[in-house]
Amino acid sequence: MTTTQIIMLVMAAVLVAALLFIFIYANVRKAPAGVTPDTEKNPFVKAYNWIFGSRKAKKFDGIFEAMYYSPHRWVMDAIFVFVIFAVLVSMSSDLDIFGNLSNNSAWETLGSRLKRLFSPDWHYFLGNGDFNFKEGVLYQLVQTFGIGFLSTLIASLLAVPFGILASHKLCGKKAFISETFLIIIRTFPEVLLAIVMVGLTGMNPMTGVIALGLHSIGMVGKLYSEQIDEIDFVPLEAIEAAGGTTFQRITEGIMPQFKPGMISVAIYRFDINLRTSAILGMVVGADCGIGFSLSNHSKGNLDSLLGADILGIVALIVIVDIISSYLRKKLV
Amino acid sequence: MSQSLARKEKRRLFWDKIFYGQKKIDLSVDQDGSDIRYVRKRRPILPIIAGVSVVALIVISFLVMNVSRLDFNWSRLGEIISQMFSPYKGDNILLGGYNRDPETCALTFVFDPITGVATCDGYVFGWKGWFLYMWEKAIPELWRTIEMCFVATIIGGLISVPIYYLSANNVLKKPAVHHTVRIINDFLRTIPTLVLAVFATLIFGYNNLSGIVALVFFTLGIMYKLMYEYIETIDMNPREATRSAGASLMQDIAVTIHPVTKPMFLANLFYVFEMNIRGSVILGYIGAGGIGYLIQSLVSEGRYESIGAILVPLFIVVFILQLISNAISRKLR
Numbered sequence: 001m002t003t004t005q006i007i008m009l010v011m012a013a014v015l016v017a018a019l020l021f022i023f024i025y026a027n028v029r030k031a032p033a034g035v036t037p038d039t040e041k042n043p044f045v046k047a048y049n050w051i052f053g054s055r056k057a058k059k060f061d062g063i064f065e066a067m068y069y070s071p072h073r074w075v076m077d078a079i080f081v082f083v084i085f086a087v088l089v090s091m092s093s094d095l096d097i098f099g100n101l102s103n104n105s106a107w108e109t110l111g112s113r114l115k116r117l118f119s120p121d122w123h124y125f126l127g128n129g130d131f132n133f134k135e136g137v138l139y140q141l142v143q144t145f146g147i148g149f150l151s152t153l154i155a156s157l158l159a160v161p162f163g164i165l166a167s168h169k170l171c172g173k174k175a176f177i178s179e180t181f182l183i184i185i186r187t188f189p190e191v192l193l194a195i196v197m198v199g200l201t202g203m204n205p206m207t208g209v210i211a212l213g214l215h216s217i218g219m220v221g222k223l224y225s226e227q228i229d230e231i232d233f234v235p236l237e238a239i240e241a242a243g244g245t246t247f248q249r250i251t252e253g254i255m256p257q258f259k260p261g262m263i264s265v266a267i268y269r270f271d272i273n274l275r276t277s278a279i280l281g282m283v284v285g286a287d288c289g290i291g292f293s294l295s296n297h298s299k300g301n302l303d304s305l306l307g308a309d310i311l312g313i314v315a316l317i318v319i320v321d322i323i324s325s326y327l328r329k330k331l332v
Numbered sequence: 333m334s335q336s337l338a339r340k341e342k343r344r345l346f347w348d349k350i351f352y353g354q355k356k357i358d359l360s361v362d363q364d365g366s367d368i369r370y371v372r373k374r375r376p377i378l379p380i381i382a383g384v385s386v387v388a389l390i391v392i393s394f395l396v397m398n399v400s401r402l403d404f405n406w407s408r409l410g411e412i413i414s415q416m417f418s419p420y421k422g423d424n425i426l427l428g429g430y431n432r433d434p435e436t437c438a439l440t441f442v443f444d445p446i447t448g449v450a451t452c453d454g455y456v457f458g459w460k461g462w463f464l465y466m467w468e469k470a471i472p473e474l475w476r477t478i479e480m481c482f483v484a485t486i487i488g489g490l491i492s493v494p495i496y497y498l499s500a501n502n503v504l505k506k507p508a509v510h511h512t513v514r515i516i517n518d519f520l521r522t523i524p525t526l527v528l529a530v531f532a533t534l535i536f537g538y539n540n541l542s543g544i545v546a547l548v549f550f551t552l553g554i555m556y557k558l559m560y561e562y563i564e565t566i567d568m569n570p571r572e573a574t575r576s577a578g579a580s581l582m583q584d585i586a587v588t589i590h591p592v593t594k595p596m597f598l599a600n601l602f603y604v605f606e607m608n609i610r611g612s613v614i615l616g617y618i619g620a621g622g623i624g625y626l627i628q629s630l631v632s633e634g635r636y637e638s639i640g641a642i643l644v645p646l647f648i649v650v651f652i653l654q655l656i657s658n659a660i661s662r663k664l665r
Contacts, residue, residue, distance in 0.1 A: 084486065087482075088483055088486060088487075091482060091483050094476065094479060095479055095480060095483070095540045097539070097541045114534075139396070142396050143396045146393030146397060147393075149389055149393050150390070150393050150397075153390070168662075179658070183654045183655070183658070187647055187651045187654060188647070189610045189613045189614075189650075191610075191614055192613065192627070192643065195627075195631060195639075196412060197409075199405065199408040199409050199411070200404060200405055200406065200409040201402060201403075202402075202403070202405065204397070204398060204401055204402055205396070205398065206399065209397070275525075278524055278526070279524070279614050282614075282617055298530050298618065306530075310530075313527065314522055314527075317522045321518075
């Protein structure tokens with residue numbers, strides 16, 4: 001018996017003992033003088049009443065009777081916390097967290113590695129000196145930005161019909177078709193999709209654009225359907241009563257109310273897509289953003305180049321964050 | 333002199349037409365039939381600037397992409413997909429051996445009619461091999477990845493509770509506190525998960541622990557942002573009632589704010605759990621984490637049939653999680 005098995009056995013025993021104690025106590029306790037006793041016969045219902053309170057309406061004769069029959073919800077909360085703690089312990093032991101720690105020989109060189117990491121190589125950053133401009137960090141940053149921007153543009157434009165068809169308030173029960181379709185598009189992690197697309201389009205930035213764009217259609221479509229569930233449907237009825245076609249209902253009725261929501265969803269998605277496109281380069285190979293350089297430079301002794309990459313990514317994300325929060329404040 | 337004045341007039345009229353428009357505010361008509369009541373209005377400049385900047389960004393993006401090298405290689409895509417779901421070519425599952433063809437196998441080819449598995453020197457062939465790989469290697473690895481994400485989500489969620497209470501501006505009405513906490517967390521959120529994972533592998537080694545640490549920071553960033561935006565929209569009137577009845581800060585948070593945020597907290601935790609599973613696929617590429625490491629080693633060797641065996645359970649798991657998350661978010665609204 002290993003230590004973890006003993007711990008799990010002890011926790012299970014504690015849980016069983018606690019449940020047994022609750023069961024016995026709730027059935028055995030006697031009402032004090034002045035309080036009408038409980039007329040419930042079923043022992044399980046008595047235990048439930050002790051923890052959560054009675055399900056049927058009860059009329060109490062006074063304060064002391066109400067306090068006697070008041071529920072003790074903390075019992076179930078405590079059991080829940082205990083169960084989650086037990087699950088955490090079992091999962092941590094299964095994962096073997098502290099297994100490889102003692103073999104790690106990077107502690108001695110950690111200080112020098114961090115020092116080299118924080119002094120980036122400026123020739124590599126700007127793309128002059130020994131480096132081609134197209135291999136410099138600036139060009140790759142612009143490529144990363146381009147991948148994120150184009151994929152968000154494609155996704156936010158193509159997802160509008162799917163989003164309109166997937167809202168339950170507008171289409172009723174038939175929305176599940178579009179919803180399921182969007183879920184199927186969404187389930188593929190974009191990294192795996194990019195791996196498969198590399199065979200199709202090669203080591204190109206357009207691989208990232210297509211893979212991210214396809215994946216984003218699912219996410220953006222879902223957010224659009226949530227936005228459409230919140231708009232006012234009265235103008236749509238008015239247009240229908242005045243004899244408008246369905247297309248007119250969409251363009252004149254939905255679109256004006258939907259546009260600010262559309263732009264805010266697009267900005268939110270652009271933020272996330274930018275972070276993902278910095279990583280796609282790892283999977284696609286050369287010439288698809290900074291990810292490839294990141295994975296190349298983190299193996300071995302190239303820490304100043306890695307520092308330049310990290311500085312570039314952080315700078316790009318900070319600048320885009322500032323601009324997008326400013327834009328969002330202007331919209332709302 | 334009169335010529336340049338005339339030219340200046342034309343230029344001014346040109347710009348006037350772009351930036352100023354005429355708006356009719358009355359339907360009344362003059363005596364000789366011409367419309368009166370025109371008002372000169374300034375056109376809003378923001379859509380013009382937005383349109384021009386979007387077009388400029390698209391042009392810049394296309395300059396950087398090498399679109400000329402793009403060529404759709406559909407045959408290669410068909411090859412990859414058919415390889416992903418093809419019968420297994422042969423792998424010593426216990427020791428993780430190499431790809432072997434049945435023809436080059438040694439003399440010990442054995443077909444077991446009961447289980448239907450064909451082995452050769454301990455290497456497994458055929459569709460049974462595909463399913464065996466799925467059950468023996470892919471699904472335990474996937475389960476370990478899910479465990480890692482679960483642990484990271486719960487620990488991250490617990491740590492984020494005080495952080496988001498401190499960074500909402502209704503709870504403690506002190507701008508110094510909530511601005512400081514927000515700036516620190518924004519800084520942590522800007523650093524991509526990958527960079528944090530690289531740091532974690534420097535410190536902790538190529539371990540599951542570094543993956544958990546990176547995912548905890550990722551969880552913190554998302555949870556804190558979603559929750560403090562929600563808390564700022566909660567009704568504060570019950571809080572005034574409890575305050576005037578003499579409650580301390582912790583007492584009225586526990587009674588007025590905390591029960592209201594519980595359903596939102598659980599829904600967001602679920603969303604973050606999903607995001608963590610996607611992130612762990614990426615983290616494995618560096619060496620920290622679960623299934624990404626397996627996928628990376630398989631891709632670099634070119635063994636697409638094992639990737640198919642990993643994709644199918646992953647797809648099913650994420651699909652079920654998406655359905656549950658859909659149901660939860662629909663119940664909340």
